[in-house]
Amino acid sequence: MATNITFHPGSVNIEERVDLLQQRGITIWLTGLSASGKSTIACALEQHLLHQHRFTYRLDGDNVRFGLNKDLGFDEKSRNENIRRIGEISRLFTDAACITLTAFISPYRADRALARKIHEEAGLNFIEVFVDAPLEVVEQRDPKGLYRKARAGEIQEFTGISAPYEPPLNAELHIKTADCEVKEAVQMITDYLLEKGYITAGHG
Amino acid sequence: MATNITFHPGSVNIEERVDLLQQRGITIWLTGLSASGKSTIACALEQHLLHQHRFTYRLDGDNVRFGLNKDLGFDEKSRNENIRRIGEISRLFTDAACITLTAFISPYRADRALARKIHEEAGLNFIEVFVDAPLEVVEQRDPKGLYRKARAGEIQEFTGISAPYEPPLNAELHIKTADCEVKEAVQMITDYLLEKGYITAGHG
Numbered sequence: 275m276a277t278n279i280t281f282h283p284g285s286v287n288i289e290e291r292v293d294l295l296q297q298r299g300i301t302i303w304l305t306g307l308s309a310s311g312k313s314t315i316a317c318a319l320e321q322h323l324l325h326q327h328r329f330t331y332r333l334d335g336d337n338v339r340f341g342l343n344k345d346l347g348f349d350e351k352s353r354n355e356n357i358r359r360i361g362e363i364s365r366l367f368t369d370a371a372c373i374t375l376t377a378f379i380s381p382y383r384a385d386r387a388l389a390r391k392i393h394e395e396a397g398l399n400f401i402e403v404f405v406d407a408p409l410e411v412v413e414q415r416d417p418k419g420l421y422r423k424a425r426a427g428e429i430q431e432f433t434g435i436s437a438p439y440e441p442p443l444n445a446e447l448h449i450k451t452a453d454c455e456v457k458e459a460v461q462m463i464t465d466y467l468l469e470k471g472y473i474t475a476g477h478g
Numbered sequence: 479m480a481t482n483i484t485f486h487p488g489s490v491n492i493e494e495r496v497d498l499l500q501q502r503g504i505t506i507w508l509t510g511l512s513a514s515g516k517s518t519i520a521c522a523l524e525q526h527l528l529h530q531h532r533f534t535y536r537l538d539g540d541n542v543r544f545g546l547n548k549d550l551g552f553d554e555k556s557r558n559e560n561i562r563r564i565g566e567i568s569r570l571f572t573d574a575a576c577i578t579l580t581a582f583i584s585p586y587r588a589d590r591a592l593a594r595k596i597h598e599e600a601g602l603n604f605i606e607v608f609v610d611a612p613l614e615v616v617e618q619r620d621p622k623g624l625y626r627k628a629r630a631g632e633i634q635e636f637t638g639i640s641a642p643y644e645p646p647l648n649a650e651l652h653i654k655t656a657d658c659e660v661k662e663a664v665q666m667i668t669d670y671l672l673e674k675g676y677i678t679a680g681h682g
Contacts, residue, residue: 282525283521284521285521285524285525286521286524286528291528294528294529295533296531317487317488317489317490320490321486321490324498325498329499329574329575331574332489338570341566341569342563342567342570362545363567363570366541366545366567367570367574369535369541370533370571370576372533372574372576392545
């Protein structure tokens with residue numbers, strides 16, 4: 275029965291993969307303060323795209339920090355390496371034609387620029403989404419009590435309190451979560467993807 | 479237009495994802511000597527599965543060593559870390575419902591056992607495929623002249639010459655590439671996947 279298998283030598287290139295899977299990869303990099311809404315938006319967006327039968331995956335602290343990056347601490351060098359690796363993994367997923375969502379604070383412009391560069395050098399799509407909520411709002415939300423602990427000095431180098439957050443200067447999308455619902459944020463992102471041709475309507 | 483988006487709180491679980499994408503993830507871990515045929519088989523298998531419109535991705539030296547793992551050298555500790563990270567990345571791809579192919583020498587049983595454990599602890603499928611060719615055959619092939627250099631002492635710790643290769647004791651599949659064509663190897667693997675229910679017929 276082996277005769278029904280035919281193939282050409284070498285690997286499948288990006289365009290061939292896109293054509294076969296009817297989907298192009300893109301990394302959607304969410305950045306923002308803790309409790310700004312990154313994970314909530316990423317979860318909802320992932321669900322929405324999966325229900326359209328689009329191959330989608332979300333990278334976040336739960337599946338990366340406790341796996342691939344469990345050897346890393348929280349000092350500055352480790353935090354940079356954490357983001358570099360996430361940039362590299364998201365490149366692989368996007369190369370695989372996946373819609374790849376990353377939800378990490380990623381407070382430094384240089385780290386996010388590196389993640390973008392890793393994609394662009396490989397000819398892959400990357401957009402940055404600034405999930406923006408004022409510090410007073412996220413401190414009010416504080417679902418895990420982290421801001422309270424940071425204010426009390428129980429957590430060191432906490433982004434927004436005792437470590438800087440560098441807001442994006444050129445994010446493709448800017449979502450102010452104090453002023454919109456999750457479903458509106460999801461709609462903003464999917465509208466953008468459709469408008470720019472990163473995804474096509476009528477999938478699924 | 480936001481009203482047509484609905485979702486439940488939290489993340490999509492594995493069964494929901496499998497149902498939505500009509501595909502279950504599995505890591506197919508190819509192990510064997512340099513020039514045994516791992517990459518050739520992985521490339522052909524990837525192509526075959528993609529032509530059935532299955533979401534498939536191949537991890538190999540080209541896309542991992544020069545990206546995620548470019549900080550690693552070739553000493554024993556780095557080689558272990560290289561395989562650990564590949565195990566973690568393949569876990570993420572398989573969690574995403576991807577058919578994930580890895581093509582690395584991965585000479586040590588302990589490293590391969592760790593890769594398997596990383597999957598099994600997450601409730602994810604993993605099979606090991608021993609891509610087996612005798613040393614005299616791969617030395618004869620020697621497409622990159624690596625065995626010649628290793629014999630001449632120009633490469634240190636080269637698997638099979640100056641470093642051990644520990645053959646799998648419990649690989650799910652054992653392919654003797656000196657005795658079969660690439661398409662037969664691909665057929666063996668796809669037959670196995672179908673027989674065990676890892677993939678379903680009639681996809682694509």
